Amino acid sequence: MIEQTKDKIAVIGAGIIGLCSALRLQKMGFQVTIFDGNGVSNGASFGNAGHFATEQVFPLADPSLLPKIPRMLIDPLGPICIRPNYILQAIPWFLRFFAAMGPAARVHNTAAITKLNDQSLTQWKLLLKGIDGLNFLTMQGSLLTYEAGSIDNLAADYLMYRAKDVAVDMIDQDQVQTLEPLLSDQILGALYFTDVGHTISPINLSQCIFSAFTEAGGRLVAENIDRITTQFNPIIVESDQQSYTFDKLVICAGAYAKALTAQIGYQVPLEVERGYHLMVPMTQQLNRPVASNDRKFIMTPMQEGLRLAGTVEFGGLVNKADYRRSDMMLTHAKALVPQLASLQLHQLPEQARWMGMRPSLPDSLPIIDFCQKNPNVIFNFGHQHLGLTWAAISAQLITEIIAGKPSTLDLSPYRITRF
Numbered sequence: 001m002i003e004q005t006k007d008k009i010a011v012i013g014a015g016i017i018g019l020c021s022a023l024r025l026q027k028m029g030f031q032v033t034i035f036d037g038n039g040v041s042n043g044a045s046f047g048n049a050g051h052f053a054t055e056q057v058f059p060l061a062d063p064s065l066l067p068k069i070p071r072m073l074i075d076p077l078g079p080i081c082i083r084p085n086y087i088l089q090a091i092p093w094f095l096r097f098f099a100a101m102g103p104a105a106r107v108h109n110t111a112a113i114t115k116l117n118d119q120s121l122t123q124w125k126l127l128l129k130g131i132d133g134l135n136f137l138t139m140q141g142s143l144l145t146y147e148a149g150s151i152d153n154l155a156a157d158y159l160m161y162r163a164k165d166v167a168v169d170m171i172d173q174d175q176v177q178t179l180e181p182l183l184s185d186q187i188l189g190a191l192y193f194t195d196v197g198h199t200i201s202p203i204n205l206s207q208c209i210f211s212a213f214t215e216a217g218g219r220l221v222a223e224n225i226d227r228i229t230t231q232f233n234p235i236i237v238e239s240d241q242q243s244y245t246f247d248k249l250v251i252c253a254g255a256y257a258k259a260l261t262a263q264i265g266y267q268v269p270l271e272v273e274r275g276y277h278l279m280v281p282m283t284q285q286l287n288r289p290v291a292s293n294d295r296k297f298i299m300t301p302m303q304e305g306l307r308l309a310g311t312v313e314f315g316g317l318v319n320k321a322d323y324r325r326s327d328m329m330l331t332h333a334k335a336l337v338p339q340l341a342s343l344q345l346h347q348l349p350e351q352a353r354w355m356g357m358r359p360s361l362p363d364s365l366p367i368i369d370f371c372q373k374n375p376n377v378i379f380n381f382g383h384q385h386l387g388l389t390w391a392a393i394s395a396q397l398i399t400e401i402i403a404g405k406p407s408t409l410d411l412s413p414y415r416i417t418r419f
C-alpha cells in the first residue's frame, strides 16, 4: 500500500489562535510545526479576561467615542488612551477607524462579527471535547453592570442587544444580588448575558491544547521567524538560527503579523490595542465574569483569584508597559466588591500586573484568508478583543481553506484584500 504523504505546515505563533489552528491541522493528519520564540501563549493569550464574549457583537468603531477623543489624548489613566509618543503613528489607523463608524460599515461589520460569535461556542465545545478539555469552559453567563452614572441607559442598551438577537435579560438590583451576592449595592441593575462562557485559566487552556497537539505528533520550535519567502514552493521560513521549508504556512502572529505580511506585499492596517490586568486574591469568588459599564473593565473569577482586566492603550509594540493602568483597576474593583476594600496595592506581588497586545484592525474584523499570490500561505490574525472567543471557529475556517472544503462561513468580510 502506498502511504499518502501529508503536507508539512508551519504555523507562526503559539498564541491561542496558532494553537487551535495547529491542533486542528495536526489532527487532520498534516505534519505541523509551530514557531514561537516566546513559548506557548506568552503573548495576549496569556492574560486575557477569559471571557467567551459572544455577546459583543458591536464593532469598536462607535461614533459615541468621538467626543471622548480629546480626553484620550491628555489622560494617561483613562479607559482609552494614546501614548503621546505614538499619536502620529496611530493617525492612519484612526482615519480608517473613523471611516468604519459610518452606518453602512457598522451594519456590515456587526453582521460579520455576529457570524463568528454565533459559531464560537459550538466550535469551542467540539475542539475541547476532542481533547478532554471541556472543564476549561464554564457556562454561567456574564453580567454588564450599571451604577448611578449609567443606569438610565440600561433599558436602551437591553433593546440594542435584543435587536441583534443576543440572549440577554435585564435585571434589577435584587436580582444582581441573588446572582452575585459579593457585589456592592452600588450596582443598580445589569444586563445578564445568559449564553456566554468563561474559562478559569486561559494559560492552562492553552497548555491543554498544546499538550494535545504534541501528543498528536505536532512540534514546537522555540524560534522567531524573521524572514519568509513565499514566491515559490516549497515556502522558506527563516529564524536567526536556521532556515526551514514547508508546503504551507499559516501566519498567526497576533500583534506582530503586520511585519510578516509586509514581506509578502500586503500593507495591513494592524494596530496594537494594549490591555492590562491585575490579579487580586479572593476569599470568596464571583460566579461569572462581571463587567462594568461605568468603569469600563471586567472582573473574571479565575483559578488564582479575581482577574481585573481591560483598558485600551494605543502605544505600539515597543513602548514599555504603564502598570498604573493595571493598578487603577483595583480602585474600581473595590467600589464593586466590598470584600476587596482593605486590599492595598503593595500587598500584591509584582507578577499580579500584566500587559498584553490585542491585534486590532480598524473594522474590528480579523483576517482569515489565503494569499492570492500563493494559496499555500494562510492568514489568521487580527482578532482584537475577541481572540479567545474566536480561536476555535477561526481554526475551523482555516482548516476548511487548507482542505479545500466548503466554508462554514462566507469569508468575504475577513479577506486580507479588503484594505
Ligand SMILES: Cc1cc2nc3c(=O)[nH]c(=O)nc-3n(C[C@H](O)[C@H](O)[C@H](O)COP(=O)(O)OP(=O)(O)OC[C@H]3O[C@@H](n4cnc5c(N)ncnc54)[C@H](O)[C@@H]3O)c2cc1C
Residues within 6 Å of the ligand: 012, 013, 014, 015, 016, 017, 018, 035, 036, 037, 038, 039, 040, 041, 042, 043, 044, 045, 046, 047, 048, 049, 050, 051, 052, 053, 223, 224, 225, 226, 252, 253, 254, 255, 256, 257, 260, 274, 275, 276, 277, 309, 310, 355, 356, 357, 358, 359, 381, 382, 383, 384, 385, 386, 387, 388, 389, 390
Ligand atoms: C487585557 C486583555 C483582555 C482580553 N480579554 C479577552 C476576553 O475576555 N475574551 C477574548 O475573546 N479575548 C480577549 N482578549 C483578546 C485576546 O487575548 C487576543 O485577541 C488573543 O489572545 C490573540 O491571540 P493571538 O494568538 O492572535 O495572539 P498572541 O496570543 O499575542 O500570540 C501571538 C504569538 O505570536 C508569536 N510571534 C509573533 N511574531 C512571531 C514571529 N515572527 N515568529 C514566531 N512567533 C511569533 C508571539 O510570540 C505570540 O506568542 C483580551 C486581550 C487583553 C490584552
